[in-house]
Amino acid sequence: MINRKIDDLDLKILNILQDDGKVSNAEIARKVGKAPSAVLERVRKLRRNGIIKGYECIVDHKMLGRALTAFTSIRVEEGVGATEVGAKLAELPEVLEVHYTAGRDSYLVKVRVEDTESLQATLAKFGTISAVRDTNSTIVLTTVKESRVIPLPTNDE
Known part of the structure; x- marks a missing residue:
């Protein structure tokens, strides 16, 4: 069950961030059809509420000797x-x-x-x-x- 504090816009933002954690706030805003300031506040709220735990860099483990x-x-x-x-x-x-x-x-x-x-x-x-x-x-x-x-x-x- 999805947290009731999360609405459809939050879900769209989360999907975009899961696809590319480095996507700019302006690009997210463009994709969801909202102002960048509104998107920024949404992302901050998602972080504050612990829904977004952080961002990570995904590396190729084989290229780093961990095959x-x-x-x-x-x-x-x-x-x-x-x-x-x-x-x-x-x-x-x-x-x-x-x-x-x-x-x-x-x-x-x-x-x-x-x-x-x-x-x-x-x-x-x-x-x-x-x-x-x-x-x-x-x-x-x-x-x-x-x-x-x-x-x-x-x-x-």
């Missing part, structure tokens, strides 16, 4: 609802995502490293966290789709 992507399921011994291990995992620079999960495993972690030797070293780091009991990694062969964009339907669609 291997792996997903690791991690089983831990910590209290139900405790996420201290997750916080420790998140501190590692090769860890891109940490998800606390329901089920047999406690965490699903996305890792980007140079090669299998680097993955082995990363798994060894996981093992130094005292509550970690087991890991199971899946190495990605090809990424078909990877995105952080959330499609936001507007009344125009």
